[in-house]
Amino acid sequence: MVRRNLNDLLSFVTVAREGSFTRAAAILGVTQSALSQAISGLEARLEIRLLTRTTRSVSPTAAGERLLQAIGHRFDEIEAELDELSELRDKPAGMVRITCGDHVLKTTLLPKVAPLMHKYPDVKVEFDVNYGFRDIVADRFDAGVRLGDTIDKDMIAVPIGPKLKMAAVATPDYFARHPKPKTPEDLTRHTCINLRFPTQGGLYVWEFARKDKQLNVRVEGQLTLNSTPHIVQAALEGLGLAFLPEEEFAPHIEEGRLTRVLEDWCAPFDGYYLYYPSRRQPSPAFSLVLAALRSQETPGRKRRQPGLLSREEEAG
Structure with a gap:
């Protein structure tokens, strides 16, 4: 029985999954040149090309995809078994x-x-x-x-x-120049900060609910971002109304840097x-x-008063 070099097979699986020699080398703790030599040696022994290399990407060939599907999960199983040995x-x-x-x-x-x-x-x-x-x-x-x-x-x-709640906020200065919205429909007359979903690419439609009534509002504004910390910062800069889970804004609301509106339209979820x-x-x-x-409690975290719950989203 001919014994294969399992290290070379693991190298192939890692490169194929990561789509990058750079990332795979970092994961495996080897140099890119050593990793490239290992893959080339494996392809030479098998007499078939396993990876298609371009200046921008690495992807498996048809043969490489077949090999990845056949052996990739087995390395996962080995890793899981080794982890379980820690019980001993x-x-x-x-x-x-x-x-x-x-x-x-x-x-x-x-x-x-x-x-x-x-x-x-x-x-x-x-x-x-x-x-x-x-x-x-x-x-x-x-x-x-x-x-x-x-x-x-x-x-x-x-x-x-x-459970979490959303919050619509803007700076006191913004509301000194614009009337506070009394209903979600009023938001269409305001400058709002949009959130674009990183994966889907679409804009988040602001969702409101009160009693049995639900309203979705497509807002407009000068600024669109795809991460929540930057939306918080933009709101603090006075660039318009922002809408995120309330804990994103909680310290700024408590200290008066942001003013909350439409709270009765923000139901827990x-x-x-x-x-x-x-x-x-x-x-x-x-x-x-x-x-x-x-665990229900977060170490070192104070309980908030009712109406200031916690939250976040990776809009993603």
Whole structure:
């Protein structure tokens, strides 16, 4: 039986998944030249080209795609089995990769995970801040964080925070020059800051609800952004009305830098969930992270008064 070099096969799988020798080399901890030589050697031994290389991208050939589908998941299974061996150790160990937005990372994920990392130094966590909807299976994440109504049905979803509310805000100076809107329809006569979804490319339609009535409003303005922190900053600069989950604006509302309007039209909705594939057996390290995120209290975080709940979105 001829023994293959599994390191070369792992190199191929990583390059094919990442679509980049640079990213694959960083993941594997090798130089790009060594990685290129490994792939070239594998192709020479198999006498078939596995990757198509251009100056801008790397993609599998038909043969490469077949090989990737045949062996890629097996490396995942090996990695999962090695992670599970940490159960036999005194201290759990392993890497957990989570994709999320930056606000929920700052306000919820880091505060909850930090105590666990102090307690278990061999547990490593990588957070990928991304405003698009990542395919966590294809991109080899252990989990992602999204609002509850955007999660695919085949995922396990675990709530990690309270219900949220949206908030429409602008600076006091803006409202000194423009009348405050009394109904969502009034927003069509205001300058508003639009949010463009990174993945879908469309503009967010502002959604309001009061009692049994729901209203969706397409707003207009000079500025469009695709990340929530920049929308907050734009609102503080007086560039118009902004509409995001209220915790994005909470400290600025409390300190008078922003004024909230249409609060009675902003009903609570399901907050953030950690989601992960139902068919994947969680590793011991992931189980610890999951347990930490399930906790209702966020360490070091004050309870807000009713009417100032918490939130964020990766508009993505």
